[in-house]
Amino acid sequence: MARNSDEAPSATVPDPDEVGARPGARPERRGTTTLAMVASRVGVSLNTVSRALRAPHTVRPELKRRIDQALQDLNYVPNRLAGGLAGTRSDIVGVVITSLFHSEFAAVVDTLQAQLLDRNLQVMLGNSRYDPEEERRLVRSILSWRPAAVAIVGCDHHPEATELLASCGAPIVEMWDVGGDIIDSAVGMDHEAIGRAQAEHLLSRGYRRLAFLGSLREADARARKRASGMAATLAEAGLPPLVRMTRPEGGHPDLGESLLHELLAAHRDVDGIVCNSDAVAFGVLRGLRRVGQNVPGDRGVVGFGDVDAGSCISPTLTSVRPARHAIGRLTAETILARIAGEEPRRITVDWELLERESTAR
Amino acid sequence: MARNSDEAPSATVPDPDEVGARPGARPERRGTTTLAMVASRVGVSLNTVSRALRAPHTVRPELKRRIDQALQDLNYVPNRLAGGLAGTRSDIVGVVITSLFHSEFAAVVDTLQAQLLDRNLQVMLGNSRYDPEEERRLVRSILSWRPAAVAIVGCDHHPEATELLASCGAPIVEMWDVGGDIIDSAVGMDHEAIGRAQAEHLLSRGYRRLAFLGSLREADARARKRASGMAATLAEAGLPPLVRMTRPEGGHPDLGESLLHELLAAHRDVDGIVCNSDAVAFGVLRGLRRVGQNVPGDRGVVGFGDVDAGSCISPTLTSVRPARHAIGRLTAETILARIAGEEPRRITVDWELLERESTAR
DNA sequence: TGGCATAAAGTGAGCGCTCACGCAACGTTC
DNA sequence: GAACGTTGCGTGAGCGCTCACTTTATGCCA
Secondary structure (H helix, E strand, C coil), X not given: CEEECCCCCCCCCCCHHHCCCCCCCCCCXXXXXXXXXXXXXXCCCHHHHHHHHHCHHHCCHHHHHHHHXXXXXXXXXXXXXXXXXXXXXXXXXXXEECCCCCCCCHHHXXXXXXXXXXCCCEEEXXXXXXXXXXXXXXXXXXXXXXXXXEEEECCCCCHHXXXXXXXXXXXEEEEEECCCCCCCEXXXXXXXXXXHHHXXXXXXXXXXXXXXXXXXXXXXXHHHHHHHHHHHHHHHCCCCCCEEEEECCCCCHHHXXXXXXXXXXXXXXXXXXXXXXXXXXXXXXXXXXXXXXXXXXXXXXXCCCCCHXXXXXXXXXXXXXXXXHHHHHHHHHHHHHHHCCCCCCEEECCEEXXXXXXXXX | CEEECCCCCCCCCCCHHHCCCXXXXXXXXXXXXXXXXXXXXXXXXXXXXXXXXXXXXXXXXXXXXXXXXXXXXXXXXXXXXXHHHHCCCCCEEEEEECCCXXXXXXXXXXXXXHHHHHCCCEEEEEECCCCHHXXXXXXXXXXXXXXXXXXXXXXXXXXXXXXXXXXXXXXXXXXXXXXXXXXXXXXXXXXXXHHHHHHHHHHHCCCCCEEEEEECCCCCHHHHHHHHHHHHHHHHCCCCCCEEEEECCCCCHHHHHHHHHHHHHHCXXXXXXXXXXXXXXXXXXXXXXXXXXXXXXXXEEECCXXXXXXXXXXXXXXXXXXXXXXXXXXXXXXXXXXXXXXXXXXXXXXEEEECCHHHCC
């Protein structure tokens, strides 16, 4: 195992002038240029410069050019704190997600941010880590920036978070899930339907005794809905009830493998395994390989998320592909529409069950 | 392929009272409570309430309790725009990354955000998508919020971005890379050393003719440094030069597989393949399997990133594991230290070359 | 009891900007 | 040529808070 290591914080002092204003150095209002400075240089009123930026057509073209020149010469960077305070909008969009690490929502945030930036909206990000209390804190913190809108994962929040969001006056878009009560608008998938589709797919391939495996955090209402969709399908088909094997944390292959062992020990007859995430499914596949079980022959495995690697492993993994891109895009569009005064929306987006080798018998 | 689809935006109008203030409804200063309202309810001056929040020990315990009660009764949410404008700090930390989608930095942002939130700092996120022009826009946009600090991926930026960052007065922490000139502080890895280690590992296993495969965006200086580290190692060993097979976009398994075909067509003698990312390596492994090549027997494959799935595929993938968590944590610590007035730092963090089956001959 | 330090509150100014309005100067109309 | 819109810019107020300073209540010692 190769290793490089010198964490020694070797301080390299750059140009001392460049070092930020030390706390305590109060009076030194840094060299940031203000609208007033630009205005006095051009010889017009402050307001005219402001207007040249916000409503260019209301200022004489020749003057506009001179102002632009001065803005550039002085390297003006607007102070949006002041702008937000004085104006009505703040041009901040709060985004609250439950996890970045497991990359569930990374792609969603990615496209969302790109789309919003085109409209000069800045994303303020927060990660609740599936903790309702953290979510509450986060929502408070984000609302204290008076955002123009808030996008948040899920429809089931800490009660205080829900109330704060509902009464803050800004448009709220709940993402990823569309089931249940929504605060304002929502863009997401019907997770119960996904669970049903996962179960139906396995049943159609002849698997009869199904299990749901993975991490299941208290606040992960989406996974819970998928599991209950599966359970409902089994009940309607008159089959034995769903076996649930979950942990309140984790979500990696190692978890999948260890849950698999528990499953095989307790419910040897299970032949269809649906995982909370592809990462867990990878661990399940690895575990089954290690104990000499054949997939899809002996047992079928279904994932969720359609991670890249799913099509590269052997057997390739049957999984559900959420329309991440679409969720990001439609969330951005909904935010913009709501800011523009349009009505709230509830948009159900597509997903696909990709049938691959892990269930192909 | 199962599919659910009704993207029909079925508008569901919630309680009309809850709908946010429509633009145009100007005079309606929303029902947000201000410090002044709290103050008048308690019967003290505005400033006393402010102090009760910022410096609780300067206000009589009994009064503090009454103020807290009023804050809660009125459901006060501070206006940080006003606070930031009036005060010195803004409590925003700008974070500029080059990609979220490929999940390279998702974990870094994840831990960074969590650590900062504990200190009441909000992350403002921006994604430059490996586009220098976008990076410039983003840096301007973020600086317009007068952040308390900025964390940014890489050490090689758009010149204007570098200048803006250098002169904005806030601490700047460059992440992921530590090579080359830095603006203020840096927390990252020595990517050239990683490239050398990747090459040396393959050489130590008897591979002789090496290639570097993957997407290589114009702004991805890190990958470029790894490739040049490899090239240097080969040159020093007197071996044939590194074969580079890259594309300016993409980064998925499909890219890996298609680059592999190009590689096999043009340089049949290559026996050691280092990929820009694990995702690309997965595609390479899939491609090799499809053409009946044996890994590690015929060719060795090395990835970068150590994605979960790497230990689940067959053969398991040799890869480099960046200390993502450590980078996030140390970046947060550096930001806090710099805000507290400490000296700039340059921290080189660990990484590991995980030797697995794909190079085990 | 006076003098002085300290604690606990209030006062006033201002952060940098936006918004509603005011007020000239210049057409345009009948 | 008086009445009216239009264009182009300036004025003043104020967004909600923080900060430096001042004022008033309280304790402690000589």
